[in-house]
Amino acid sequence: xxxxxxxxxxxxAPAGAPPAWIQYxxxxxxxxxxxxxxxxxxxxxxxxxxxxxxxxxxGDEVLTGGGFVGKIVKVDDNYADVxxxxxxxxxxxxxxxxxxxxxxxxxxxxx
Numbered sequence: 001x002x003x004x005x006x007x008x009x010x011x012x013a014p015a016g017a018p019p020a021w022i023q024y025x026x027x028x029x030x031x032x033x034x035x036x037x038x039x040x041x042x043x044x045x046x047x048x049x050x051x052x053x054x055x056x057x058x059g060d061e062v063l064t065g066g067g068f069v070g071k072i073v074k075v076d077d078n079y080a081d082v083x084x085x086x087x088x089x090x091x092x093x094x095x096x097x098x099x100x101x102x103x104x105x106x107x108x109x110x111x
Contacts, residue, residue: 053094056080061103065096 056062060072062082070082073089080097083089 052100053097056094056097056100061101062097063099063101064092065098069101 056072056075058072058074061069062072062080063069064082068082068084068090070084070090072080073083074081075094078094079091080094081089082092
């Protein structure tokens with residue numbers, strides 16, 4: 001009895017196998033979703049951060065990776081001298097600067 005059911009199911013199956021590229025279609029779709037939802041926005045954010053670091057100038061108020069807020073005193077290719085308090089200037093690697101803080105009188109971004 002059992003062998004006859006298997007024979008019937010095998011006979012009902014389509015004769016030709018689907019093309020090989022259809023088997024890889026889900027993997028291609030997952031890679032495309034991964035690219036557009038994760039990789040592309042992250043690369044855009046990194047590009048914006050690099051642009052911010054390239055535009056650093058004397059007098060900008062910045063937030064460092066350690067959580068310190070200070071003003072830029074001097075900037076060169078790899079380092080920035082940041083004044084944290086009166087008479088306290090530290091040298092920070094530019095890549096550790098997280099954000100440039102807008103001046104207090106500027107208009108908020110969501111208005």
